[in-house]
Amino acid sequence: MNTQIGRFITFEGGEGVGKSTNIQFVAQWLAQQGISALVTREPGGTPIAERIRNDLLKAHHSEKMADLTELLLMFAARAQHLKAVIIPALASGQWVLCDRFTDSTIAYQGYGRGVSLDQIDQLRQLVQGDLNPDCTLLLDAPFKMGMSRAAQRASDLGEEVDRFETEDDGFFNLVRQGFLTLAKAESRIHIIDASQHLSAVQGDIISVLTPMLGNGVSTKHFASSTTKQDDDV
Ligand code: T5A
Numbered sequence: 001m002n003t004q005i006g007r008f009i010t011f012e013g014g015e016g017v018g019k020s021t022n023i024q025f026v027a028q029w030l031a032q033q034g035i036s037a038l039v040t041r042e043p044g045g046t047p048i049a050e051r052i053r054n055d056l057l058k059a060h061h062s063e064k065m066a067d068l069t070e071l072l073l074m075f076a077a078r079a080q081h082l083k084a085v086i087i088p089a090l091a092s093g094q095w096v097l098c099d100r101f102t103d104s105t106i107a108y109q110g111y112g113r114g115v116s117l118d119q120i121d122q123l124r125q126l127v128q129g130d131l132n133p134d135c136t137l138l139l140d141a142p143f144k145m146g147m148s149r150a151a152q153r154a155s156d157l158g159e160e161v162d163r164f165e166t167e168d169d170g171f172f173n174l175v176r177q178g179f180l181t182l183a184k185a186e187s188r189i190h191i192i193d194a195s196q197h198l199s200a201v202q203g204d205i206i207s208v209l210t211p212m213l214g215n216g217v218s219t220k221h222f223a224s225s226t227t228k229q230d231d232d233v
Contacts, residue, residue: 006089006091007096008098008135009095009097009098010097010099010100010103010137011023011099011137012100012103012137012138012179013138013139013141014140014141014146015147016146017140017145017146017194018198019099020041022139024039025202026097026209029206035095035213036095038085038094040085040096042074042078042081042100043057043077043078043081044081045077045081048077048084049077052073053077056073057162059163059165059166067113067115068115070113071113071123072123074104075123078101078105078127078128082127102124103136103179105120107179108175108178111174112175112178132188134188134212135190135208135209136186136188137190138180138189138191138192139192140176140194140195141193143176144169150165192208
């Protein structure tokens with residue numbers, strides 16, 4: 001019988017703040033604790049969702065992608081990812097480490113593009129029901145620092161700039177403020193200062209995750225997320 005309880009951990013933040021780097025670090029750290037973790041990403045994580053990702057990130061289309069199209073494609077990819085990958089992994093007791101999830105939709109499409117947060121919430125409920133992350137690590141740094149790290153990595157690896165990376169400073173400021181606003185409202189979101197040296201960032205991440213290793217934390221994938229207001233009561 002599988003006695004391990006899967007946990008759903010998401011990594012969020014702006015461009016180049018260190019999500020991919022730290023998700024790999026956490027997977028290795030969990031393996032050292034004897035915990036099997038599935039590493040995945042959004043948009044993407046399944047063959048169909050990765051095809052949607054290609055269209056979403058492609059820098060140049062022959063027409064401008066409408067904001068609503070972008071939003072629906074994010075949730076279409078997420079619906080496939082949840083059904084094919086995330087839910088089965090959690091049900092089998094695996095931990096799931098996901099590079100971006102719905103908080104990115106709220107920050108980028110909601111705060112960044114200005115799409116109605118109520119509409120996003122309706123789609124969230126349709127696609128996720130009560131399935132929410134157990135814990136979210138919000139890697140936060142001034143957006144110019146993240147952009148410059150991402151640009152350096154892209155130049156080292158010969159990667160092309162994606163459609164979101166062509167946005168202006170105002171957009172990325174709104175996205176960052178969106179993430180920080182979410183973190184104030186949701187107790188599952190932990191802000192990690194990603195401007196620190198990588199070893200300090202990883203120390204902070206371990207401090208957040210260590211309490212989840214024991215039996216003291218109940219899993220609540222299928223319960224509504226707790227708000228900070230709830231905690232204060
Ligand atoms: N999107 C996504 C939406 O608009 N809505 C949604 O709902 C979702 C799910 C996805 C895009 O889609 C958008 C947001 C995005 O624009 P992506 O490639 O998944 O694109 O996301 P990016 O943020 O672009 O991912 P990156 O791979 O560019 O950034 P990471 O993963 O945050 O950064 P990482 O780990 O690659 O680090 C970048 C560089 O910095 C170094 C690393 O070694 C690397 O070279 N680094 C550090 N250097 C010094 N100090 C530290 N502390 C460092 N941490 C990392």
